[in-house]
Amino acid sequence: MDLIWQGMGQAFWLVAHGDREIIGVALLTLGVSLSATILSLLVGIPAGAFLALNRFPGRQVIVSVVNTGMGLPPVVVGLFITILLWRNGPLGLMQILYTPTAIVIAQFVIAAPVVIGLTIAAIQQLNPRLRLQILALGASRWQMVALLLREARLPLLAAIMAGFGAVISEVGASMMVGGNILDETRVLTTATVLETSKGNFDVAIALSVLLLFLVFAVNLGLTLIQQRRRPL
Amino acid sequence: MFRNFIAAILLVLTLATPLLGCSSPAAPTATPSQKAPSSATSQPATPAANAKPANPQLILATTTSTQDSGLLDVLVPMFEKQTGYDVKTIAVGTGQALAMGERAEADVLLVHAPDSEKKFMQAGHGAERKLVMHNDFIIVGPPADPAKIKGVKTADEALKKIVAAKALFVSRGDNSGTEQLEKKLWKQTGLDPKGQDWYKQTGQGMGATLNVASDKNGYTISDRATYLATKKNHSLDILVEADKALLNIYHVITVNPQKSPKINVAGAKAFEEFMVAPDTQAVVGKFGADKFGQPLFFADAGKQDN
Amino acid sequence: MNGETSVNAAESAMPRSAAAPSRSHLPALEATNVTVRFGDRVVLDVPSLAVSAGEVMAIMGPNGAGKSTLLLCLALLRRPTSGEIRVGGEPIRWGNDLLPTRRRMAVVFQEPLLLDTTVQENVALGLRLRGRKEAEAKESVRFWLERFGIEHLAKRQARTLSGGEAQRTSLARALVLAPETLLLDEPFAALDPPTRASLISDMKEVLRETGTTTLMITHDRDEALALGDRVGVLVAGQLRQVGTPDEVFASPVDAEVAAFVGIETVAGGIVINQEEGVAQVEVGGQIVESVSPIRAGNRVLVCLRPEDATLLKASDREQMTSARNCLRGTVSRVIPLGAQARVVVDCGFPLVALVTRRSAVEMNMAVGQTVRVSFKASAVHLIGH
Numbered sequence: 071m072d073l074i075w076q077g078m079g080q081a082f083w084l085v086a087h088g089d090r091e092i093i094g095v096a097l098l099t100l101g102v103s104l105s106a107t108i109l110s111l112l113v114g115i116p117a118g119a120f121l122a123l124n125r126f127p128g129r130q131v132i133v134s135v136v137n138t139g140m141g142l143p144p145v146v147v148g149l150f151i152t153i154l155l156w157r158n159g160p161l162g163l164m165q166i167l168y169t170p171t172a173i174v175i176a177q178f179v180i181a182a183p184v185v186i187g188l189t190i191a192a193i194q195q196l197n198p199r200l201r202l203q204i205l206a207l208g209a210s211r212w213q214m215v216a217l218l219l220r221e222a223r224l225p226l227l228a229a230i231m232a233g234f235g236a237v238i239s240e241v242g243a244s245m246m247v248g249g250n251i252l253d254e255t256r257v258l259t260t261a262t263v264l265e266t267s268k269g270n271f272d273v274a275i276a277l278s279v280l281l282l283f284l285v286f287a288v289n290l291g292l293t294l295i296q297q298r299r300r301p302l
Numbered sequence: 303m304f305r306n307f308i309a310a311i312l313l314v315l316t317l318a319t320p321l322l323g324c325s326s327p328a329a330p331t332a333t334p335s336q337k338a339p340s341s342a343t344s345q346p347a348t349p350a351a352n353a354k355p356a357n358p359q360l361i362l363a364t365t366t367s368t369q370d371s372g373l374l375d376v377l378v379p380m381f382e383k384q385t386g387y388d389v390k391t392i393a394v395g396t397g398q399a400l401a402m403g404e405r406a407e408a409d410v411l412l413v414h415a416p417d418s419e420k421k422f423m424q425a426g427h428g429a430e431r432k433l434v435m436h437n438d439f440i441i442v443g444p445p446a447d448p449a450k451i452k453g454v455k456t457a458d459e460a461l462k463k464i465v466a467a468k469a470l471f472v473s474r475g476d477n478s479g480t481e482q483l484e485k486k487l488w489k490q491t492g493l494d495p496k497g498q499d500w501y502k503q504t505g506q507g508m509g510a511t512l513n514v515a516s517d518k519n520g521y522t523i524s525d526r527a528t529y530l531a532t533k534k535n536h537s538l539d540i541l542v543e544a545d546k547a548l549l550n551i552y553h554v555i556t557v558n559p560q561k562s563p564k565i566n567v568a569g570a571k572a573f574e575e576f577m578v579a580p581d582t583q584a585v586v587g588k589f590g591a592d593k594f595g596q597p598l599f600f601a602d603a604g605k606q607d608n
Numbered sequence: 609m610n611g612e613t614s615v616n617a618a619e620s621a622m623p624r625s626a627a628a629p630s631r632s633h634l635p636a637l638e639a640t641n642v643t644v645r646f647g648d649r650v651v652l653d654v655p656s657l658a659v660s661a662g663e664v665m666a667i668m669g670p671n672g673a674g675k676s677t678l679l680l681c682l683a684l685l686r687r688p689t690s691g692e693i694r695v696g697g698e699p700i701r702w703g704n705d706l707l708p709t710r711r712r713m714a715v716v717f718q719e720p721l722l723l724d725t726t727v728q729e730n731v732a733l734g735l736r737l738r739g740r741k742e743a744e745a746k747e748s749v750r751f752w753l754e755r756f757g758i759e760h761l762a763k764r765q766a767r768t769l770s771g772g773e774a775q776r777t778s779l780a781r782a783l784v785l786a787p788e789t790l791l792l793d794e795p796f797a798a799l800d801p802p803t804r805a806s807l808i809s810d811m812k813e814v815l816r817e818t819g820t821t822t823l824m825i826t827h828d829r830d831e832a833l834a835l836g837d838r839v840g841v842l843v844a845g846q847l848r849q850v851g852t853p854d855e856v857f858a859s860p861v862d863a864e865v866a867a868f869v870g871i872e873t874v875a876g877g878i879v880i881n882q883e884e885g886v887a888q889v890e891v892g893g894q895i896v897e898s899v900s901p902i903r904a905g906n907r908v909l910v911c912l913r914p915e916d917a918t919l920l921k922a923s924d925r926e927q928m929t930s931a932r933n934c935l936r937g938t939v940s941r942v943i944p945l946g947a948q949a950r951v952v953v954d955c956g957f958p959l960v961a962l963v964t965r966r967s968a969v970e971m972n973m974a975v976g977q978t979v980r981v982s983f984k985a986s987a988v989h990l991i992g993h
Contacts, residue, residue, distance in 0.1 A: 156407050157564045168390045202685050206715035207734040249392040267507035268370045
């Protein structure tokens with residue numbers, strides 16, 4: 071228990087002191103995970119909307135694949151992405167293994183199914199006649215999709231939080247595709263693993279506290295947007 | 303409100319863009335542990351290669367023990383500064399480090415499992431293999447020492463006593479260099495601990511394994527560096543040391559360039575030369591002395607290898 | 609100054625309100641040979657339907673008759689299996705971009721289907737979708753909020769509204785678009801009776817003022833009567849009859865339409881005599897007179913609304929009646945229904961009469977009792993086979 075208080079104190083000290091290494095790791099973590107989340111939103115929300123609003127053969131299969139993907143283990147993603155990105159592997163020419171880009175890709179693969187799946191659910195919980203009503207008021211197809219997404223904004227923000235939460239907290243994929251290289255690909259989770267294996271529990275706890283704080287800050291921001299002007 | 307929603311998305315986007323910019327490889331920052339040894343050493347006279355090498359990307363696959371001890375946090379920035387290479391240090395188990403070399407996914411290896419390394423060289427996966435340094439393994443256990451192994455001269459005898467006492471033994475079980483040495487020692491005793499009640503595998507790194515052993519009052523084999531570096535977290539004593547069988551010998555291996563055109567031959571060669579260079583060896587030989595009262599490694603470059 | 613501005617704005621928002629609605633007979637909306645099939649099942653088959661510019665057409669029908677399907681087709685939200693729909697004389701080409709045509713219409717559904725934002729924003733929605741100028745939109749929105757008596761709710765979140773307030777918002781949202789054609793899908797069905805009555809009367813006024821071509825579907829014949837310039841009856845996917853409310857309610861073309869418009873006595877008979885526009889029909893062994901030109905020898909259905917039949921005590925010989933029909937029968941069933949009671953009298957055929965609950969008690973109405981039923985010849989409608 072002492073260790074936890076000690077770690078929290080250290081976390082505060084490291085940040086207040088402006089420890090460049092820790093702050094660099096924290097900023098990288100935030101940058102990588104936010105980028106991956108935003109990419110997954112750019113792909114996942116349109117894809118989810120498409121799957122929710124259209125009926126075509128094979129749709130059920132795709133939705134099942136997406137739902138399975140929502141529980142994709144990060145290490146599995148990490149392993150496959152690593153093998154794909156190996157310099158002698160199929161995508162080796164991109165030369166992005168052990169870079170933040172590789173982590174963003176892996177985290178995107180983890181977050182995208184979460185965002186797609188929750189977007190499908192968010193749109194399907196809307197009254198199906200709402201689509202007709204919006205069209206009947208003179209909306210183009212794009213205007214209708216935009217309005218439906220806006221109507222589903224509360225569950226969509228939950229989707230964003232779930233996607234972000236999934237990627238910022240994962241360690242397996244970041245470790246494998248990033249390599250946990252200081253100043254390049256070391257993020258808070260991999261740094262925590264490293265410090266734990268070094269036995270530096272106080273630093274590990276400090277990193278964990280910092281990670282929790284970042285997740286909290288981002289979710290607080292999203293929650294404030296989500297719950298704004300909802301008096302009931 | 304719709305516009306607000308879009309605005310929120312845009313805000314997140316703009317927030318993330320500069321952060322991404324930061325995420326591109328930055329210049330190595332100073333770490334606390336880095337300053338101490340470099341001040342204790344004369345700065346290498348090698349002229350800093352300001353001109354970047356043609357292919358600056360160098361992948362070093364190494365063991366977690368070198369990273370956990372903090373030695374690489376000193377040596378890698380030194381090497382990068384001297385040569386201009388950009389080293390990607392991938393710290394994994396020795397098994398995975400050798401496998402990465404075999405698949406030409408690493409350019410140079412720093413590993414400590416001599417038997418596997420010899421097989422690796424015989425199979426033609428490596429180009430050159432040079433002795434760098436050693437530290438030693440120690441058998442550690444609870445101060446109460448239920449198997450009475452304190453002061454025993456050889457690891458062989460100590461393990462036999464642990465078996466006889468059915469005292470708890472904690473193994474890493476992660477195919478690391480440390481575990482490979484442990485396996486070799488068990489083989490010499492002619493005993494097979496696998497599946498015994500008193501034999502536990504953690505599947506984790508050295509630091510974590512030491513903690514498990516400490517927690518459960520068990521014995522384990524550790525490298526001295528990690529043991530010393532993590533002393534504050536556990537209550538294990540050194541019970542057996544200085545047996546020749548317990549030496550932990552590190553070699554640097556350059557991966558055979560014929561395996562793939564992507565191998566950074568020049569970089570690997572430069573790293574190999576750097577590791578055995580006198581200045582580097584001086585740093586290695588003093589590393590950790592200020593912090594633990596004794597150095598963690600013994601510089602061995604150029605010595606007779608067996 | 610302020611008041612003047614809003615009056616001007618009102619006129620500009622509702623350009624056709626000043627002039628008397630012009631009821632030209634050019635069809636604003638037409639359906640020709642429109643069918644909709646689900647697999648082998650034909651859910652809609654309308655050979656011809658035309659809504660004239662400026663008129664309010666109410667299509668009635670029981671649940672499952674295909675009313676909503678017809679409305680969705682006319683709103684261009686559902687493509688019929690076959691047939692042609694014309695809007696303002698122009699045939700619709702499915703597969704082309706129908707947005708410009710859809711933007712000439714507005715639809716209000718049974719559920720208000722408001723977006724999760726303020727009342728004001730909801731009403732402005734269609735204008736926003738059309739990219740109208742903010743200031744112009746604001747004036748129109750304010751006008752229609754006032755017109756439906758919900759200006760005090762402008763800033764309220766739509767999800768906090770009552771059912772009636774929400775439906776008023778939904779109607780304002782449609783009318784603010786000044787649509788050429790307004791399509792209403794049971795807009796009053798989910799409201800409680802007082803709310804519904806007040807909204808129907810407001811709506812009647814609005815439609816009269818704007819002269820908007822309107823097609824409303826409903827399962828409630830009172831709504832159809834209240835709002836429709838013409839009414840149509842859709843039964844089992846087929847448009848059985850279209851005409852003025854008087855025509856349809858007084859002279860249904862078949863037994864199902866008759867039943868739907870509230871005629872409870874429908875009995876088969878044969879015309880035995882025709883004299884000066886009055887037909888004598890033999891039905892169930894009795895003679896019934898009807899104002900009808902149908903000639904002797906024709907088989908007919910005799911139709912009578914329950915409210916047009918008066919019950920008299922059989923013994924009360926003093927009480928004379930001016931009605932030409934006066935039949936004897938025995939009460940076979942008494943069905944109390946709120947303030948009224950339905951009495952089924954067996955006069956050789958079952959005849960339904962409506963009496964107040966009170967007179968049912970006074971007359972000591974009981975099953976097996978002999979009564980007289982009187983009704984005018986003009987109340988009897990004959991449907992020829």
